[in-house]
Amino acid sequence: NAGVTQTPKFRILKIGQSMTLQCTQDMNHNYMYWYRQDPGMGLKLIYYSVGAGITDKGEVPNGYNVSRSTTEDFPLRLELAAPSQTSVYFCASRSGGQGAKNIQYFGAGTRLSVL
Amino acid sequence: GIQVEQSPPDLILQEGANSTLRCNFSDSVNNLQWFHQNPWGQLINLFYIPSGTKQNGRLSATTVATERYSLLYISSSQTTDSGVYFCAVSYNTDKLIFGTGTRLQVFP
Numbered sequence: 001n002a003g004v005t006q007t008p009k010f011r012i013l014k015i016g017q018s019m020t021l022q023c024t025q026d027m028n029h030n031y032m033y034w035y036r037q038d039p040g041m042g043l044k045l046i047y048y049s050v051g052a053g054i055t056d057k058g059e060v061p062n063g064y065n066v067s068r069s070t071t072e073d074f075p076l077r078l079e080l081a082a083p084s085q086t087s088v089y090f091c092a093s094r095s096g097g098q099g100a101k102n103i104q105y106f107g108a109g110t111r112l113s114v115l
Numbered sequence: 116g117i118q119v120e121q122s123p124p125d126l127i128l129q130e131g132a133n134s135t136l137r138c139n140f141s142d143s144v145n146n147l148q149w150f151h152q153n154p155w156g157q158l159i160n161l162f163y164i165p166s167g168t169k170q171n172g173r174l175s176a177t178t179v180a181t182e183r184y185s186l187l188y189i190s191s192s193q194t195t196d197s198g199v200y201f202c203a204v205s206y207n208t209d210k211l212i213f214g215t216g217t218r219l220q221v222f223p
Contacts, residue, residue, distance in 0.1 A: 031209060042119075042201055042213030043158075050209065058210055090158065099163070102146050104211070106158040 002026050006091050006107035013081040013114045021076040021110050023091030030096040032074040033104065034058075034066065036087040043090060049074055050096075081114045088112070117142045119214035121202055126219045128192050136187040136217045138202030145206055147178055149187050152199040152216070161187070161200075192221045 007022045025032065030051045035043040035058075045058030049068040063085060065077040074093075078085060088111050092104040118141040128134055138147075149161040162169050162176040164185065169176055173192075178185040189196055199216040 033209075033211075040215070042215045043203075043211075044213070045210050048209055088156065092158075103148065103160045103163045105160065106150075109156050 004091055004093055004105055004107035006089075006110050008110060009108065010111045011113070013078075013112065015081060015083065015114060017081050018077070018079050019081065019112075021078075021089055021091075021112075023074045023076070023107060024072050025074075025091075025093040025105075026072065027093060027095070027105070028071060029093035029105075030071065031094045032068065033092040034064070034074070034076045035090045035092065036060065036085075037090060037109075038087050046076065046089075078112075083114050086112060086114045117144065117204055117206065117212050119202060119204055119212050121200075121214035121217050123217060124215070126217055128219065128221050130193060130221055130223050132192050132221075133188070133190045134192060134219070136189070136200050136219075138185040138187070138204075138214055140183050140185075140202075140204050142183070143206055144180065144183075144204040146211070147180075147185055147202065147204045148211070149176055149185070150201045150203065151196075152201065154198055158201075189219075192219075194221050194223055197221050 004025045033048045034046040047066040049055045091107040094104045095101045120139045147165045166180045173190045175188045201216045203211040203213045
């Protein structure tokens with residue numbers, strides 16, 4: 001079982017470059033999330049999606065874009081990379097519904113440095 | 116929005132010791148989860164526990180929603196328990212709010 005897969009694992013960008021962080025899940029989950037984790041901090045929600053074609057902003061959406069054309073994939077786009085976007089990015093998913101279906105499953109993360 | 120505070124921020128234990136980690140939250144919640152982030156960065160859900168008590172092996176958790184706190188108990192700690200423990204909460208929304216975590220180091 002692959003679960004939630006993120007690529008790449010590491011990336012170094014120059015200021016002003018763009019890139020897409022990939023996230024795919026094979027659990028047929030409706031809900032998907034993108035978080036960032038700065039050193040010594042908890043996770044902050046960037047964007048989330050409750051199903052294909054539906055996305056919404058989280059706490060820290062500025063500088064990012066997302067799309068959800070399929071249930072499996074939820075890419076995160078950085079258009080003009082800035083040093084403030086240096087962070088570890090996590091993708092997560094859950095099935096939807098109540099109770100234990102709230103449990104989120106995380107990918108291994110993408111460590112991004114913008115220099 | 117909801118504020119989440121975790122204590123202690125750091126904890127150092129010898130193998131075999133017990134510990135209690137605390138999560139306080141500032142408003143009503145109906146979703147509370149505990150996560151473990153291992154030293155390699157992987158996040159694993161430990162408990163979904165908006166209220167009540169649950170146990171899973173050496174770990175157990177209790178949430179007293181009316182008093183706005185949750186506790187995570189680790190008994191007979193092992194070196195593999197090392198890492199950061201996060202509490203995350205929400206109320207009628209998908210937007211989980213994470214605390215800043217408790218960093219646990221267990222030495223043999």
